[in-house]
Each structure stands twice: as C-alpha cells, then as structure tokens.
Amino acid sequence: MAITYQNYEWTLKGQSATVAADPSDFPPASVETSIFVGGFGNNIEIPPFVTEDQFVVIEKFGSTGGVLAEPTVSSALLTNFVPNGFIQIVINTTGYYQDPQNTWQHGISGDAAPYPFGTTDIPPSYVLDPPVYVLPEQTWDIRYTMMNNLPQFIRDWNTANNPDTLKIPPSTTIARCHVQYHLFDGPDSLICHQLLELGIPINVENVEWYRRILLKSRGLDTSTWEHYLEVSQAYRDREKKYEELYGRTRKA
Amino acid sequence: MSIRRQAYEWRNIVPGSTAIVSNSGHPVLNYSVTTGNVDGRAIEIPALVPYDIMVGGVGNNLEEPAMLRANQLIVVDHMGSYPDSAGLNIRIGTTRYFQNPDGVPDIGMPSSAMPFQPITIPTGESQLGFFEEITPPVYILPGQTWGIEFTSFETLNAGSPTPTSDTDIARAYVRYLLIDGPDQLIATRLLEQNIPISAENIQWYKQNLIRNRLRADLGIEDALEERLAGKERRLI
Numbered sequence: 001m002a003i004t005y006q007n008y009e010w011t012l013k014g015q016s017a018t019v020a021a022d023p024s025d026f027p028p029a030s031v032e033t034s035i036f037v038g039g040f041g042n043n044i045e046i047p048p049f050v051t052e053d054q055f056v057v058i059e060k061f062g063s064t065g066g067v068l069a070e071p072t073v074s075s076a077l078l079t080n081f082v083p084n085g086f087i088q089i090v091i092n093t094t095g096y097y098q099d100p101q102n103t104w105q106h107g108i109s110g111d112a113a114p115y116p117f118g119t120t121d122i123p124p125s126y127v128l129d130p131p132v133y134v135l136p137e138q139t140w141d142i143r144y145t146m147m148n149n150l151p152q153f154i155r156d157w158n159t160a161n162n163p164d165t166l167k168i169p170p171s172t173t174i175a176r177c178h179v180q181y182h183l184f185d186g187p188d189s190l191i192c193h194q195l196l197e198l199g200i201p202i203n204v205e206n207v208e209w210y211r212r213i214l215l216k217s218r219g220l221d222t223s224t225w226e227h228y229l230e231v232s233q234a235y236r237d238r239e240k241k242y243e244e245l246y247g248r249t250r251k252a
Numbered sequence: 253m254s255i256r257r258q259a260y261e262w263r264n265i266v267p268g269s270t271a272i273v274s275n276s277g278h279p280v281l282n283y284s285v286t287t288g289n290v291d292g293r294a295i296e297i298p299a300l301v302p303y304d305i306m307v308g309g310v311g312n313n314l315e316e317p318a319m320l321r322a323n324q325l326i327v328v329d330h331m332g333s334y335p336d337s338a339g340l341n342i343r344i345g346t347t348r349y350f351q352n353p354d355g356v357p358d359i360g361m362p363s364s365a366m367p368f369q370p371i372t373i374p375t376g377e378s379q380l381g382f383f384e385e386i387t388p389p390v391y392i393l394p395g396q397t398w399g400i401e402f403t404s405f406e407t408l409n410a411g412s413p414t415p416t417s418d419t420d421i422a423r424a425y426v427r428y429l430l431i432d433g434p435d436q437l438i439a440t441r442l443l444e445q446n447i448p449i450s451a452e453n454i455q456w457y458k459q460n461l462i463r464n465r466l467r468a469d470l471g472i473e474d475a476l477e478e479r480l481a482g483k484e485r486r487l488i
Contacts (some may be wrong), residue, residue, distance in 0.1 A: 066370075
C-alpha cells in the first residue's frame with residue numbers, strides 16, 4: 001500500500017569516440033520511438049503496464065528543446081546535434097495528442113515543454129492539466145519523435161569525408177526525455193477507483209482524505225449507496241469550506 | 253469521452269529551396285555536412301499580412317481547416333508567438349476575437365505580451381509573459397471552424413533565407429482544452445447556465461450528477477422497502 005512519485009528519464013547519447021557511428025543506432029526522423037522499449041538509448045525490458053492493483057496519474061513531462069540541429073563536428077567527432085523532438089503519450093493504442101483536424105500528431109515540442117529544467121527558468125508553456133489517468137490493465141507509453149535527421153547526417157558525412165567516418169562520443173547527448181507520475185498501488189489503487197466513480201479528481205490529497213474517511217467509518221459497510229452519498233457530501237462540504245477559508249472559487 | 257490538454261505549434265521553416273508549406277505537419281529537416289546549415293528556408297512573412305497557422309500556406313500546416321465535430325468543444329486559454337513584432341488573433345468562423353477600440357480587428361495579442369520564445373534565449377525580461385492566460389477563455393462550439401492568425405508589424409525573413417539559429421524562425425503556439433463525448437454535453441449545460449467551462453467545473457458538475465443519482469437511488473430503495481413492508485412474503 002503506497003503512493004509514490006515516480007519518474008523516468010531517457011537519454012540518447014553517442015556510443016563511441018573511436019568506432020564509426022552507425023545510423024541505425026539512432027531513431028529515424030519523423031518516426032515515433034518509445035522511450036521505454038524503443039530500442040534506442042536506455043530502455044526497460046517490458047512496456048509500462050498498469051497491473052490490476054495499480055493506478056497511474058501522469059502529471060509532467062519534458063524533452064530537449066530547440067529547432068535547428070546546429071551540428072558541430074570536430075576531428076570527426078559530433079559534439080552537438082539538437083533533435084527538434086516531440087512527445088506523444090499513448091494509452092493502449094490511443095494517442096493523447098491530436099491536431100485540430102482530429103488526426104494523430106507527434107505531440108508537444110521540447111520548446112513548449114523543455115527538459116532539463118533549471119532553477120532560473122520560467123514555467124514551460126505547456127502544462128499537463130488535467131493530468132492523464134492510466135487505469136489498471138492498460139499499457140501506456142511515451143513516444144519521442146526527432147524531426148532533425150541524424151541518421152542521414154551520419155550517412156552524408158561519411159560519404160563526403162570517405163574514408164573517414166563520423167563518431168559520436170558518449171559525452172554527446174543527442175536527446176533527453178523525462179516523465180513524472182504518481183503510482184498508486186495496493187488499497188490506494190482501490191481508493192482511486194472509488195474516487196473515479198464519484199467524479200472526484202485523483203491526487204494525493206484526495207486519496208489520503210478518502211483514507212481518513214474510511215478509517216472513521218471502520219466497521220461500517222462501505223460498499224453501500226449511503227456510504228457513497230456520505231463521501232460525496234463530505235467532499236462537497238470540504239470544497240465549500242476551502243472556498244470560504246482560502247477564497248477558492250470555480251475557475252474561469 | 254475526455255478532457256484533454258492539447259497544443260498546436262507553428263513555425264515558418266520548410267525544407268528544400270522551393271516549397272513554402274509542409275502540409276503534413278512539422279517537416280523532417282536535413283543538414284549540410286560542410287556548413288552545418290539546414291537544408292531549408294524560413295519563409296518570408298510580409299508586414300501586416302495575416303497567415304492562418306493551420307492552413308495559411310506557409311510553414312507546417314494541416315490538410316484541412318480546424319473544425320469542431322458535433323461532440324467536441326474547445327476552450328482556448330493560452331497562446332504565444334515570436335518574434336516581438338508579431339501577434340496572434342483568434343478567428344472563429346469569420347469573426348476575429350481581438351479588435352481595436354474602434355471595433356476593427358487588429359494583429360491581436362502581441363508577442364511582447366504573450367511570448368513563445370526559442371529555448372535558446374536563456375534569460376531576460378523578454379521571457380516574461382508565459383504566465384499570462386486569456387481570461388475569460390475563448391469557447392469554440394461544436395460545428396464551428398476556427399483558426400489562429402499570425403501577423404507581423406514588419407516583414408520577417410525577407411527573401412526567405414536559410415535560418416542559422418532558432419531566433420531566425422517565426423513561431424506561434426496555442427494551448428487549449430479539447431472536451432469531447434459526454435463531457436462536451438456537460439460543458440454545453442454549463443454554458444447554458446452561464447457557468448465558466450473549465451476542467452474543474454466539469455468535474456464539479458459530474459460530482460453533482462452522481463450525488464443526485466445516489467440520492468434518487470436511495471429514495472427509490474426506501475420507497476420500495478416501504479411498499480413491500482406490508483406484503484406477505486412468498487416463496488417462489
């Protein structure tokens with residue numbers, strides 16, 4: 001039984017300062033690549049899957065910013081290449097982001113949701129609000145798409161400088177992605193379900209509040225309509241109190 | 253059935269030396285191995301000519317204009333543009349949202365007020381403004397066509413040169429809530445009752461619906477028990 005704040009960072013780096021870079025070691029341009037199991041950069045062994053006793057709330061993500069690649073090659077070593085990347089969230093087979101003509105799009109750019117994020121930076125333009133719920137038995141994925149064509153650049157460089165070959169050292173970071181999410185598991189995931197049924201937002205505050213309600217009603221039957229109604233009423237009362245005490249009102 | 257936070261981004265860069273538009277969205281960009289320059293151009297934007305960032309024929313575009321289906325509703329609450337001489341206006345049908353005090357539509361929200369800067373600009377007051385939101389937000393209703401128009405006070409990228417840094421590329425960004433399915437019906441009800449449409453208020457309305465349903469179910473159960481109380485029990 002726990003609520004944990006999880007994160008995952010994906011980094012795509014060069015592989016060697018001495019061995020020629022293989023274009024197939026980097027994601028093709030305009031092709032979505034899973035940051036978990038896409039076969040590039042650091043990966044995990046199985047795709048993210050929410051088990052029956054878990055509940056996931058994705059809250060924040062970001063990726064390397066910039067548009068132009070501005071490649072820098074020194075002594076056949078590539079030391080800079082900006083990816084011009086986009087992030088899409090996929091749940092089962094559905095893409096979260098769609099363009100205004102209602103078709104699948106690559107998602108949010110690194111300029112709109114940048115990563116890494118420094119202490120002097122202002123908040124990003126894109127904020128994932130409301131967050132994304134991933135329910136039990138669903139798979140989810142973060143897909144990254146580079147629009148600057150690194151494999152082609154490697155091929156072109158090798159052709160132009162034959163027999164010399166381009167190398168990309170491990171110190172060259174091509175792209176980074178980061179995602180933060182809350183993982184509710186055990187009884188807390190059941191609480192998430194109860195909140196979902198009542199139309200109450202799922203966040204740490206509400207799950208802990210519901211747990212307190214459960215403890216108060218210890219020994220009583222908590223699967224009846226009366227209980228649900230009481231919870232629903234209690235939530236409404238609490239919101240009203242917040243509105244009075246903190247001046248919190250319904251947002252425009 | 254959902255409320256999703258969407259965004260659309262436009263840039264005036266296209267690949268090659270002849271094209272001025274990429275109808276399949278953001279284009280793939282290739283680079284010269286000798287100069288490091290992009291094989292592409294930042295397309296010239298004439299002064300005071302509005303360009304629709306979705307189907308305006310410059311930069312990354314869509315294949316068809318943005319139009320809402322019968323089960324969709326959009327709440328536009330944030331946008332931004334670059335460079336400083338540019339501005340964005342929202343078009344719904346044939347009506348422009350931002351207008352001068354004389355009622356004539358103008359270039360809209362200037363970049364200086366709501367910027368969307370290249371990430372390569374590190375610090376400075378030019379970055380302020382990300383916190384700004386359109387209040388109240390703009391609702392786009394089912395069946396309406398809409399667009400965002402980018403206009404610059406001065407000519408940008410004269411001669412459509414090859415950009416050498418991100419600051420050479422004009423851009424626009426719009427962030428909105430896409431509400432569809434049953435949530436769109438709730439949003440329409442909120443609109444009828446003059447309650448602002450937001451993710452919080454849709455959630456609040458849903459809670460009320462659920463609570464009322466529970467009350468009704470409890471009432472029916474009580475009435476049934478009361479009615480059956482006087483009846484003799486029969487075994488089937």
